[in-house]
Amino acid sequence: MSTNTQAISVNDLHKHFGRSMALAGLNLQVEAGQVAGFLGPNGSGKSTTIRILLGLLRADSGNVKMLGGDPWNDAVALHRRIAYVPGEVALWPNLTGGQAIGILSSLRGGVDTAKRDSLLERFNLDPTKKARSYSKGNRQKVALVAALASDAELLLLDEPTSGLDPLMEQVFTACIREAKEQGRSVLLSSHIFAEVEKLCDTVTIIREGVTVEAGRLDDLRHLHRTTITVLLASNASALGTVPGINDLVLDGPKATFTVGAEDLGEVLEALSRYSPRSLVSAPPSLEDLFLRHYGGLPLESAATTSGRHAHAHAGGAR
Amino acid sequence: MSSETALGTVRGSSASTDSLTGVGMVMRFILRRNWLRLLIWAAVLAVMIPIVYGSQQEAFPTQAARDAYAQVANTPAVAAMTGLPYAAGSLGGILVIKIWMTLAVALGFASIFLVTRNGRADEETGRTELLRSAALGRYAYSVANYLVAGSLSVITGLLVSLLCLTLKLPTGGSWIMGASIAGTGLAFVAISAICGQLATTSRGANSLAVALLALFYFIRAGADLQAIGTDPSALSWFSPIGWAQNMRSFGQDNWWPLLALLGLAVFGCALALRLETRRDLGAGILPERGGPATASALLANPLGLVLRLQRGSLLGWLLGSLVAGLFFGSVARAMTAVLDPENPFAKSFVGTGHNLLDGVMGIFVLFNGLLAGAFAVQALAAARSEEESGRLESQLAGSLSRVSWLFSHVLVAGLGSAVMLLLSGYLTGVSSQGAATGGAMAADSLAYWPAVLLMLGVMLFGQGYFPRHSTGIAWAVYGFSVMTAMFGGLLSLSTDVIKATPFGAIPRLPAEDFAPLPLIVLSLIALVLAALGFRRFRARDLMPE
Numbered sequence: 126m127s128t129n130t131q132a133i134s135v136n137d138l139h140k141h142f143g144r145s146m147a148l149a150g151l152n153l154q155v156e157a158g159q160v161a162g163f164l165g166p167n168g169s170g171k172s173t174t175i176r177i178l179l180g181l182l183r184a185d186s187g188n189v190k191m192l193g194g195d196p197w198n199d200a201v202a203l204h205r206r207i208a209y210v211p212g213e214v215a216l217w218p219n220l221t222g223g224q225a226i227g228i229l230s231s232l233r234g235g236v237d238t239a240k241r242d243s244l245l246e247r248f249n250l251d252p253t254k255k256a257r258s259y260s261k262g263n264r265q266k267v268a269l270v271a272a273l274a275s276d277a278e279l280l281l282l283d284e285p286t287s288g289l290d291p292l293m294e295q296v297f298t299a300c301i302r303e304a305k306e307q308g309r310s311v312l313l314s315s316h317i318f319a320e321v322e323k324l325c326d327t328v329t330i331i332r333e334g335v336t337v338e339a340g341r342l343d344d345l346r347h348l349h350r351t352t353i354t355v356l357l358a359s360n361a362s363a364l365g366t367v368p369g370i371n372d373l374v375l376d377g378p379k380a381t382f383t384v385g386a387e388d389l390g391e392v393l394e395a396l397s398r399y400s401p402r403s404l405v406s407a408p409p410s411l412e413d414l415f416l417r418h419y420g421g422l423p424l425e426s427a428a429t430t431s432g433r434h435a436h437a438h439a440g441g442a443r
Numbered sequence: 444m445s446s447e448t449a450l451g452t453v454r455g456s457s458a459s460t461d462s463l464t465g466v467g468m469v470m471r472f473i474l475r476r477n478w479l480r481l482l483i484w485a486a487v488l489a490v491m492i493p494i495v496y497g498s499q500q501e502a503f504p505t506q507a508a509r510d511a512y513a514q515v516a517n518t519p520a521v522a523a524m525t526g527l528p529y530a531a532g533s534l535g536g537i538l539v540i541k542i543w544m545t546l547a548v549a550l551g552f553a554s555i556f557l558v559t560r561n562g563r564a565d566e567e568t569g570r571t572e573l574l575r576s577a578a579l580g581r582y583a584y585s586v587a588n589y590l591v592a593g594s595l596s597v598i599t600g601l602l603v604s605l606l607c608l609t610l611k612l613p614t615g616g617s618w619i620m621g622a623s624i625a626g627t628g629l630a631f632v633a634i635s636a637i638c639g640q641l642a643t644t645s646r647g648a649n650s651l652a653v654a655l656l657a658l659f660y661f662i663r664a665g666a667d668l669q670a671i672g673t674d675p676s677a678l679s680w681f682s683p684i685g686w687a688q689n690m691r692s693f694g695q696d697n698w699w700p701l702l703a704l705l706g707l708a709v710f711g712c713a714l715a716l717r718l719e720t721r722r723d724l725g726a727g728i729l730p731e732r733g734g735p736a737t738a739s740a741l742l743a744n745p746l747g748l749v750l751r752l753q754r755g756s757l758l759g760w761l762l763g764s765l766v767a768g769l770f771f772g773s774v775a776r777a778m779t780a781v782l783d784p785e786n787p788f789a790k791s792f793v794g795t796g797h798n799l800l801d802g803v804m805g806i807f808v809l810f811n812g813l814l815a816g817a818f819a820v821q822a823l824a825a826a827r828s829e830e831e832s833g834r835l836e837s838q839l840a841g842s843l844s845r846v847s848w849l850f851s852h853v854l855v856a857g858l859g860s861a862v863m864l865l866l867s868g869y870l871t872g873v874s875s876q877g878a879a880t881g882g883a884m885a886a887d888s889l890a891y892w893p894a895v896l897l898m899l900g901v902m903l904f905g906q907g908y909f910p911r912h913s914t915g916i917a918w919a920v921y922g923f924s925v926m927t928a929m930f931g932g933l934l935s936l937s938t939d940v941i942k943a944t945p946f947g948a949i950p951r952l953p954a955e956d957f958a959p960l961p962l963i964v965l966s967l968i969a970l971v972l973a974a975l976g977f978r979r980f981r982a983r984d985l986m987p988e
Contacts, residue, residue, distance in 0.1 A: 142984075179840050181985040201844045209840035215833035217752060218644065220734070220742075227738020228748060232841020252736040257567075257644065268837070281840075 138187035162325035223252025535693030564645035600625025616693035626704030633711025772874025805954030812891025887952035900972030907979030
């Protein structure tokens with residue numbers, strides 16, 4: 126992978142504030158023209174990473190490249206080619222939303238007025254209102270319109286839909302798809318799994334400042350197990366002996382379990398011997414992926430959790 | 444039927460007490476956030492009594508000296524600035540002339556800032572919403588706010604009275620002195636309470652209330668200029684400050700105008716509560732206007748944006764220096780007539796200059812310098828608040844470098860203060876000695892620019908190294924410089940000490956001879972501080988709140 130196909134390349138990034146470690150060896154790759162999801166719980170370092178990419182914070186160590194440049198030293202030049210939407214948009218209370226859009230756009234080298242006007246209409250935003258009278262969602266729209274109206278090569282979006290209603294989220298989804306069609310790259314930090322699943326080509330999941338999972342969304346799904354619920358003619362306890370079945374939960378003739386992709390054929394063959402009446406299979410969702418990495422456990426015990434999975438997988442793809 | 448009615452009555456009657464549920468809890472909450480602020484206001488205001496009393500005892504040691512002063516005390520300048528000198532022949536009366544107006548107006552300002560800080564400002568940030576969603580009566584928050592702000596007036600008034608009594612001043616006059624000052628404070632609690640209902644922002648509420656305070660001050664100044672002898676003019680009853688003045692401590696000692704002040708306080712707070720129930724949380728009574736849908740070419744430029752953001756404050760400060768220049772000039776001559784050059788108080792205040800008029804002009808030019816310094820600190824504090832609020836982040840995420848952003852703010856603060864100095868200096872000169880002196884006085888005034896630049900240097904150094912405390916530290920340095928430059932003589936500080944402080948170091952033109960060295964040294968220190976601040980600001984993390 127050469128740098129010119131990469132919009133963002135972060136390797137082994139460290140950053141601390143006082144005594145607390147915010148980032149402890151974070152990796153993040155965003156390829157040009159792709160939409161990359163950036164997931165992690167509150168305080169895991171998503172915003173810190175984005176602020177380092179913007180040259181607002183200085184990295185302690187690590188290798189960070191954005192659009193082939195150094196985010197700290199080349200900040201001003203790089204910022205002509207990017208657009209940023211923060212999760213908490215602060216505006217000048219006594220200026221209107223339209224004025225704020227103008228100010229932010231002029232700092233990115235001008236505004237495409239036709240595009241701006243069509244975005245204002247799509248997001249249903251009144252630009253003549255003073256910013257102090259805007260709700261959180263409306264402030265968010267101001268930043269989104271300013272960012273999307275620019276012709277930036279790279280969009281850095283830090284939880285951009287917080288405060289938007291579902292209708293506006295749809296508009297946002299459509300706008301990001303259009304941006305992708307135009308060949309732009311997007312880094313989308315989000316809490317909304319459905320949004321990431323809909324939009325993103327790749328996903329990076331971080332936790333306590335470390336990348337714990339990264340790759341193409343399809344590949345990641347493959348690595349994880351499908352959940353199957355079956356209703357058998359007789360008591361389902363016999364399934365306990367079938368190799369490849371994990372996390373088995375029994376309820377009379379009903380059984381719920383997970384199975385790795387590599388064992389799926391054998392398990393289905395075994396199942397057919399118990400004459401199943403109904404079978405529901407659910408692919409691993411992003412939420413499953415995400416929760417597998419968190420589940421409220423601190424990092425050390427998470428290591429043992431994944432160890433258990435590895436054991437259950439014995440000889441699997443992992 | 445009857446039981447239903449009874450239930451209805453019970454509900455109805457409990458509703459009125461319910462609306463005050465939690466007042467005590469909120470008062471404790473407000474006190475916890477403001478106790479230091481309250482303590483400082485009360486202590487600083489009250490301690491002026493013994494300090495000024497001491498200096499006046501020294502200035503007018505004998506009854507003969509006081510009688511002589513009483514003969515010449517009633518001049519338009521004194522009447523306009525501090526009120527009618529109705530008892531200039533007694534130490535109590537002289538104390539009233541020298542400090543009463545300062546204390547009353549300062550307490551008015553303190554009340555306004557407190558009520559807004561815990562009222563409209565909290566509502567703006569959404570803290571009130573959170574508290575109101577708890578089991579809290581509808582009026583509890585505002586009533587607690589008014590009570591805490593009112594208690595500052597009462598406590599300050601009590602301290603003033605007790606200190607007067609300790610100084611062995613007449614008992615009746617001592618109590619009236621404290622009560623009239625407290626009454627002014629309480630009146631402004633009510634006025635700012637109403638302003639907090641009318642405006643939508645804390646800035647708007649403060650501006651409206653301060654404008655009213657200025658209006659009432661000028662009404663009473665007009666009344667006292669109109670007065671015949673030392674009898675108040677009827678116009679003075681159109682200003683609450685006038686009501687308090689008409690209590691005449693150490694003179695007639697009238698209690699009854701206090702009733703009017705208390706009436707205004709109670710009625711005003713009740714009106715504010717009534718207005719509060721008529722509006723939505725976060726909204727104001729005055730309508731919010733729309734604005735342009737797009738940014739003008741001015742806003743697209745970083746410097747233009749700073750000018751636009753500072754527009755209101757710039758105009759306000761320029762207007763302030765215009766009024767100050769005219770006022771200082773016109774009272775300078777009158778003051779010269781009043782002061783006896785051999786009087787030790789006059790000496791400590793104007794210094795030993797060429798002549799008394801130049802000495803008085805020297806003070807007023809210093810005032811111009813101090814005003815410009817306050818503007819400069821406030822203008823750069825606005826830069827810090829851009830960073831604090833997170834708005835700077837969005838700007839720097841665009842193609843704006845940190846240096847050009849900060850430099851735009853420095854340019855507005857630096858050039859704005861220079862314009863203020865020239866304007867107020869020119870007008871001081873013109874209104875005191877005619878058009879010919881305007882230019883010279885503008886130049887004298889501009890001599891304070893290096894001291895103003897030093898304030899900017901301190902602020903920039905803070906912006907680089909300790910941004911979260913930069914504003915507080917800059918104001919503390921400024922406050923210290925004001926105290927030493929203005930009251931250094933009164934506080935018996937040595938000349939060397941005064942000369943080592945920013946505004947004290949500048950030769951007091953036109954009373955003293957011009958010397959370039961202090962200006963060069965101050966400019967160099969300012970430059971070094973600014974350079975260090977800029978360098979650090981370029982290298983550090985952005986620090987929003």
